[in-house]
Amino acid sequence: MHKTQYSLRTDLNNGIIEIPAPAELNVQVRNLVMKTSKGKTLAAGEMIAEHPSKLGGAYHTPLSGKVVKVNYHNLTIKCDGGEEAVAPVDIASMGPGKELLRSLQDLGIGVAPLSGAEILVINGLNPEPGVSVAEQLLKGERELLEDGLKLVKKFIVPVKTVLAVAEGAPYKLAGSETQTVKPKYPNSLDALVVKAVTGKEFPSNTKVISVMDLYHIGRIARTGLPMTHTVMTIIGNNYRVPLGTPIRHIIDHLGMSVEPHDKVVLGGPFRGEAVYSLDEGVKKGDYGLFVVPAGSFPPVEDAACINCGECVLFCPGRIQANLIARYVEFERFEMAEKHGLNSCFECGLCAFNCVARKPLLQYIRFAKAQLKARGEKA
Ligand code: SF4
Ligand code: SF4
Known part of the structure; x- marks a missing residue:
């Protein structure tokens, strides 16, 4: 039996600290239904997009400003520091x-x-x-x-x-x-x-x-006002961060060091995802930000599985992540489903402990997304 245990205990020394307003916001809008467009001036709290699902929540700008760029992935707002804000809902x-x-x-x-x-x-x-x-x-x-x-x-x-x-x-x-x-x-x-x-x-x-x-x-x-921030743990303290705040702004404000080839991760150590750019904006539900210095862990890569079985032993549901990954590599998503894909609650322990450093959690998430997209198309 594995003895490794990952403690959830933490020390709280301070209250929630505010991250000051950035000059620009980058909001991820991929797959959302846009409710604004380039050139539009927005009041703080104005809706910028709706969720495509029937039960999802809308997205709003935390700060007033002008929409200066829109593409499939991102919407950029140049903040003007203005006071204009939406009226509260009763x-x-x-x-x-x-x-x-x-x-x-x-x-x-x-x-x-x-x-x-x-x-x-x-x-x-x-x-x-x-x-x-x-x-x-x-x-x-x-x-x-x-x-x-x-x-x-x-x-x-x-x-x-x-x-x-x-x-x-x-x-x-x-x-x-x-x-x-x-x-x-x-x-x-x-x-x-x-x-x-x-x-x-x-x-x-x-x-x-x-x-x-x-x-x-x-x-x-x-307050009757929209959700426009998230709370994140960053180097031991908790911060209130406006949604869309670029990671670069947080890193600069907190004086964090990021060297070439370091990984900056949004989320936690098991389930978080490395950001592709420091210009990426903070999203709803992001609860952590940390830097993994280059060389501190062997890189995650598509290495061959050595059938050690560690991923299965670490999985709380004894799911065969190694087998699922193999099916996903060959795009046999329905076979991954037959082998327990949907019982996986994405804890990330399999990937964290894989001796070959295979991106098992990413394979699992990819397979679920592919099956969901196929289901939506059908
Ligand atoms: S991510 Fe899924 S397969 Fe991997 S250890 Fe957690 S529950 Fe098991
Ligand atoms: S831990 Fe990694 S190398 Fe070992 S069986 Fe699982 S996928 Fe293969």
Whole structure:
């Protein structure tokens, strides 16, 4: 049995620190439905795109400015430092119906979890080792989280609400009972948190929501203004970052060192993805940023699998990531599906521990995206 354990415990020394407004925003708009165009002047909070899915949340500019570039991937806004901002939406006066659900979507919230269920699980564990956003929000934003919970409950109407937190953590939320979970990665992933609380895998009577989502919903409930920032752990502190802020702006502001061939990663050490350019903008849901110095790890590459089996042993679901990767290499996505692709909850442990440094998680994500695209076309 493997003894390696990845702790989710963190030390919180400060509150959330603001990243100052950048001069330019780069918003990723690939696959979104555009609601603005080049040359348009935007007020802070104005909608720039809608999500193509029925339940996805819209995207807004956090700062006022002019749209100076639009292509398939990105939209660039030159910020003007202006005060012009959108008017708040009167969320408080709305009952739990279609109007409120639509307003939440228009203000940036994905509403897929907002339908009836017996059990509501609030995932209050830090998502990955070295990332402390969940604890930071539970510690410093309790009232906003409780406002968010009240609003969420209007739709879910749960019989039982459970806040899952790390063993030894002192956090509580009004309107929920607390259950502790061993703070070892990947226990923080939704599927495992739900299993720890209910004892079942993927129970149909249960909804799960993260404290980050509750925080955004709570903020909207209180202000009526759209979601325009994310909270990220960067070199041990947590920062409030306007969406679309270029990575370069954060790195310069915090005086971080990035040398040629270093990798800059958005997310955490297991599930994060290296950015292709420092001009890339921060996205919804990004919760971490860190630099992997060149030479500190062997590079991830398409090396041959040596059939050591480590990926299977590290996988909490004993999925054969090696076999799935082989099918994906030959574009046999339906065979990858037959071998447990959809049971994978993308913890990244297989890839992290692959001795050949194969990009197993990327293969898995690629296969899921290909199958989804085929399904949408069919
Ligand atoms: S990412 Fe890898 S280790 Fe994690 S569940 Fe999927 S196959 Fe298993
Ligand atoms: S850990 Fe890597 S090299 Fe070993 S079996 Fe899995 S894919 Fe192959």
